[in-house]
Amino acid sequence: xxxxxxxxxxxxxxxxxxxxxxxxxxxxxxxxxxxxxxxxxxxxxxxxxxxxxxxxxxxxxxxxxxxxxxxxxxxxxxxxxxxxxxxxxxxxxxxxxxxxxxxxxxxxxx
Amino acid sequence: xxxxxxxxxxxxxxxxxxxxxxxxxxxxxxxxxxxxxxxxxxxxxxxxxxxxxxxxxxxxxxxxxxxxxxxxxxxxxxxxxxxxxxxxxxxxxxxxxxxxxxxxxxxxxxxxxx
Numbered sequence: 001x002x003x004x005x006x007x008x009x010x011x012x013x014x015x016x017x018x019x020x021x022x023x024x025x026x027x028x029x030x031x032x033x034x035x036x037x038x039x040x041x042x043x044x045x046x047x048x049x050x051x052x053x054x055x056x057x058x059x060x061x062x063x064x065x066x067x068x069x070x071x072x073x074x075x076x077x078x079x080x081x082x083x084x085x086x087x088x089x090x091x092x093x094x095x096x097x098x099x100x101x102x103x104x105x106x107x108x109x110x
Numbered sequence: 111x112x113x114x115x116x117x118x119x120x121x122x123x124x125x126x127x128x129x130x131x132x133x134x135x136x137x138x139x140x141x142x143x144x145x146x147x148x149x150x151x152x153x154x155x156x157x158x159x160x161x162x163x164x165x166x167x168x169x170x171x172x173x174x175x176x177x178x179x180x181x182x183x184x185x186x187x188x189x190x191x192x193x194x195x196x197x198x199x200x201x202x203x204x205x206x207x208x209x210x211x212x213x214x215x216x217x218x219x220x221x222x223x224x
Contacts, residue, residue, distance in 0.1 A: 004152075041217050041218075043201070044215070045214065088152055088153070097155055097158060097166055100152035100154070102152040
């Protein structure tokens with residue numbers, strides 16, 4: 001059973017397009033993190049959201065934590081080839097244990 | 111490089127051998143986490159350790175797998191009598207404390223079992 005469901009699993013778009021990636025759960029998390037992972041490397045932390053309804057912006061990336069702290073979204077505006085990678089959400093469930101979603105593999109074509 | 115250091119980056123073992131994976135946390139970090147990742151999948155939590163203590167090992171198989179984080183030196187994930195199904199990327203992360211602190215990841219050890 002996957003605690004965190006990410007959708008879509010795969011996304012291939014043209015440079016300049018916008019996209020949204022979703023992370024959903026039936027469980028409540030005390031915080032949620034988004035990571036980006038490139039082949040052969042470890043995940044790199046993009047953002048941590050803690051408060052229900054919280055919105056954080058990181059240049060062209062906008063992260064939102066659902067009001068009930070069960071879901072989150074990542075929106076990328078005007079995607080660039082450098083955004084290509086595996087995007088992972090991770091929910092903090094108890095103490096300091098994180099559950100990861102299975103990821104969204106994004107490919108941005110020039 | 112003050113990041114999380116994992117070695118080796120690649121490890122090849124034959125079935126039945128032992129695999130030892132090492133992780134040196136970031137400077138000032140005393141909490142270490144091990145995760146396993148299969149191709150095209152997310153990371154699966156295995157174990158959470160503080161110096162000399164295992165805090166949570168609920169994600170680690172009961173047999174053949176063990177982990178330690180001694181007072182001095184790196185954290186070690188040990189897999190005894192490896193089988194083909196142990197082939198995966200094993201990632202280590204560290205955090206400064208356990209109180210909702212972000213986890214910073216190393217670049218992983220890719221374990222291949224022949």
